[in-house]
Amino acid sequence: MPKRNKRVLLVDDDAMVRIGLKTLVDWSGHGYQLIGEAENGTQALEIARREQPEIVITDMKMPGMDGVALIRALQEIQPPPYVVALSGYDDFLLVREAMKQGAKDYLLKLELTPETLLQSLAGAPDAPNYMPQPDQTMLRSRVLRDLIFHFYLNEDDLEKRLQEAGICWTGETVYCLLLKAGELFRFEEATEEECHTLLFSIRNIAEEIVGACLDAVSTEGKTGELYILGVLRPELAGQDADVLVEQTAHRLHDMLQQYVDVSCTIGIGQGENTAGGMAEACSRASDAMRSRFYRLNDPVIWWQADLCPQIEPETFSTTEARRLLTEGISSLSAETVDEAINLVQKAAARQHWTQRNAYAVAFALAVTVQDCLEACGLDISSQMPRSHGDLLRWMDLHHMGDVRDWLERLRQDLLEYIQKERADGKQAVVRRAQDILTQRFCGEITLPELAEQLDLTPGYLSALMKKYTGKTFSEYLTYLRIEQAKKLLRETNDKIYAVAVAVGYEDAFYFSRIFKRETGMTPGDWRKRAEQRGDAL
Numbered sequence: 132m133p134k135r136n137k138r139v140l141l142v143d144d145d146a147m148v149r150i151g152l153k154t155l156v157d158w159s160g161h162g163y164q165l166i167g168e169a170e171n172g173t174q175a176l177e178i179a180r181r182e183q184p185e186i187v188i189t190d191m192k193m194p195g196m197d198g199v200a201l202i203r204a205l206q207e208i209q210p211p212p213y214v215v216a217l218s219g220y221d222d223f224l225l226v227r228e229a230m231k232q233g234a235k236d237y238l239l240k241l242e243l244t245p246e247t248l249l250q251s252l253a254g255a256p257d258a259p260n261y262m263p264q265p266d267q268t269m270l271r272s273r274v275l276r277d278l279i280f281h282f283y284l285n286e287d288d289l290e291k292r293l294q295e296a297g298i299c300w301t302g303e304t305v306y307c308l309l310l311k312a313g314e315l316f317r318f319e320e321a322t323e324e325e326c327h328t329l330l331f332s333i334r335n336i337a338e339e340i341v342g343a344c345l346d347a348v349s350t351e352g353k354t355g356e357l358y359i360l361g362v363l364r365p366e367l368a369g370q371d372a373d374v375l376v377e378q379t380a381h382r383l384h385d386m387l388q389q390y391v392d393v394s395c396t397i398g399i400g401q402g403e404n405t406a407g408g409m410a411e412a413c414s415r416a417s418d419a420m421r422s423r424f425y426r427l428n429d430p431v432i433w434w435q436a437d438l439c440p441q442i443e444p445e446t447f448s449t450t451e452a453r454r455l456l457t458e459g460i461s462s463l464s465a466e467t468v469d470e471a472i473n474l475v476q477k478a479a480a481r482q483h484w485t486q487r488n489a490y491a492v493a494f495a496l497a498v499t500v501q502d503c504l505e506a507c508g509l510d511i512s513s514q515m516p517r518s519h520g521d522l523l524r525w526m527d528l529h530h531m532g533d534v535r536d537w538l539e540r541l542r543q544d545l546l547e548y549i550q551k552e553r554a555d556g557k558q559a560v561v562r563r564a565q566d567i568l569t570q571r572f573c574g575e576i577t578l579p580e581l582a583e584q585l586d587l588t589p590g591y592l593s594a595l596m597k598k599y600t601g602k603t604f605s606e607y608l609t610y611l612r613i614e615q616a617k618k619l620l621r622e623t624n625d626k627i628y629a630v631a632v633a634v635g636y637e638d639a640f641y642f643s644r645i646f647k648r649e650t651g652m653t654p655g656d657w658r659k660r661a662e663q664r665g666d667a668l
Contacts (some may be wrong), residue, residue, distance in 0.1 A: 136159065136162050136164040137162060137185040137186055137257070138163075138166040138182065139158065139163050139164065139184060139187075139252075140166060140167050140168070140179055140182070140186070140187045141153065141165065142170075142172070142175040142187060142193070143189070143193070143217065144171060146339065148217075149339070150335065150339050150390065151390075152188065153168075153335040154331065154390075155243070155245055156248060156249060157328060161249060166182050166184055167184075171193045171195045171196060172189075172193055172195060172197060172198065172204075173195050175201055176205070179208060180208060185212055185256060186213045186255045187205060187212045187213070187214045188214075188215045188217060189201055189215070191217065191226065197225075199229055202214050202216070202232040202234050206232070206233045210256075211233060213254065213256060214229075214235055215235065215236050215237065215238060215252065216237040216238070218237055218239060218240065219241070235255075270295070271296045271297065271350075272349070273296075273350075274296040275298070275350040275360060276350045277289075279352060279358055279417075286405075286407045287406075289406040293409070298360075300362040301404075302362035303403065304362065304363070304401055304403065305360060305402050305409050306345060306361060306362070306363075306372075306400070307358060307359070307402075307409075307412035307413045308358075308360075308376070308379075308416065309356065309398040309399075309416035309417055310356065310357040310359070310383070310395050311396050312355035312393050312394070312395045313355075313395060314394060314589065314590060329391065330357075332390075333357060333393060334351070336390060337349060337359060337387075340382055340383040340386055341361070341383060343364075345359070345363060345376070345379070346361050346364055347360060347362075348361065360409060363376075377433075380397045380430075381431055384397060384431065395430070396420065396429075397430065397431045397432070398416045398419035398420035398423070398434070399431065400413065400414065400417070400419060400434040401415065401434070415434035418434055419434040420432065421494070423501075447482060447484070447488070447492060449475070452472075452475050452495075452496065456468065456500065456545075457499060457502075459545070460500065460503040460504070461594075462598075464549070465550075468546065468549065469542070472538055472541065472545075475492065476535060476538055479534050479535065479538075493534065493538075497541075505590075509591060514544070515545075517540035517543055517544050518537060518544045557595050557599070560585055560587070561596055561599040561600060564585060564592065565607070567584065568581070568607060568611060572615070572634070573615070573633065575635070576608070578604045592604065609649065610649075612634040612635050612636070612645075613645070613646060613649045616630050616631075616633075616654065617650075617657065620654055620657055620658040621661045627642075630642075631643075642654070
């Protein structure tokens with residue numbers, strides 16, 4: 132029978148310390164499961180008696196029952212959990228007493244790293260054998276994703292699946308918070324491991340902050356997106372739910388900026404506490420997020436019917452026009468942009484659009500342009516001076532001439548943008564970036580640092596490198612390092628760890644994994660192959 136993950140209980144009266152612990156490592160990836168957290172010893176003891184975790188990580192100084200008293204009480208549970216004490220430099224006496232009472236190890240908060248934490252937990256006993264059970268968290272995430280992307284047959288089918296996943300709340304109103312991270316280049320440039328860690332940290336912080344206000348579930352959407360769906364916690368009944376949700380969203384925005392240096396926008400939608408209402412709340416949050424292009428200074432955006440139309444108008448599909456716009460902007464093709472605008476203009480001439488339909492068409496095109504420029508780290512208001520910001524005034528349009536006028540302004544903005552990009556010698560900028568990386572790839576160099584040196588935004592530099600080299604910043608940096616590693620493996624007898632350090636990798640194990648991913652073999656095997664071919668000196 133398989134072993135289950137070792138269950139861990141976190142105990143600290145400081146919520147930020149708990150968040151830090153939750154986001155420090157990928158718990159499930161290393162064989163652990165976080166089963167709860169507590170802000171004092173009394174609360175922790177109650178959870179430990181009920182859940183019987185294999186590991187308890189506890190602070191020493193807490194109100195009420197402190198860490199020493201908790202550790203003493205935990206020894207009465209059979210078998211007692213493996214206890215790790217958290218301490219500051221001035222807690223020596225408490226730590227010594229904790230070890231006497233049964234703690235197995237202690238960690239200094241100010242020196243806590245993923246490596247020291249995992250090393251400390253390695254001594255914990257294995258969890259007992261168990262019969263595998265469906266992963267409820269994964270099931271809930273899957274159902275929520277299907278709800279967001281409309282992967283269900285009908286409302287009855289959705290209702291049944293929500294109940295099977297345990298997503299059943301009391302309360303009249305369901306809220307959806309859609310978090311969209313800015314600076315998407317951070318996700319595109321990160322290695323798979325780094326990206327997973329960043330998303331893991333964002334999700335844990337979001338669940339911690341939102342969990343104080345809502346009973347909620349969450350799931351990832353597109354790159355850099357997190358959906359959180361829930362209802363007001365029962366103990367907060369009677370308070371103004373809208374105010375609490377907005378305050379929570381602002382706090383989440385600030386905490387992500389402070390603790391993981393991620394800027395974000397949060398769209399909020401709401402609906403009735405039914406299967407259909409949940410789907411509507413998610414759809415509204417997504418619509419609110421799309422309206423961010425003319426509300427750039429608002430980190431939290433509520434859905435409003437008059438300002439957040441559906442992305443697809445009623446009588447005209449913008450799919451092809453949006454595809455052409457995306458292709459034209461990314462490839463700097465004036466012809467493709469013209470084709471997209473002409474397609475919409477012809478439809479407008481043939482059809483009699485209502486005011487709302489015309490607004491929805493323009494909204495869809497404006498969002499597409501926003502997404503393309505945002506991916507490059509560019510400000511839409513400065514790049515699209517003629518067409519940006521007009522949509523708010525369109526609520527009073529009376530004839531199709533307004534639509535045609537805006538489309539022409541959009542065309543002029545985009546063609547001017549393309550002409551400027553072509554004239555600015557971006558290929559020369561990329562060559563300069565390549566030269567700098569060739570000189571510095573063995574040391575530490577980051578995308579933001581290189582972008583600042585070239586007077587570009589990181590996202591824009593990333594997009595330029597992908598366009599002109601076929602590789603993102605991180606892919607190009609890895610390419611240079613692996614090519615140099617091959618040279619050293621072929622021409623020297625240096626140990627693998629020495630080669631790793633020489634090309635910019637402090638961790639030889641990580642270097643070996645990257646090398647195998649890029650070449651299909653380990654550094655040692657590659658060197659042997661080179662020797663057999665007679666390549667080595």
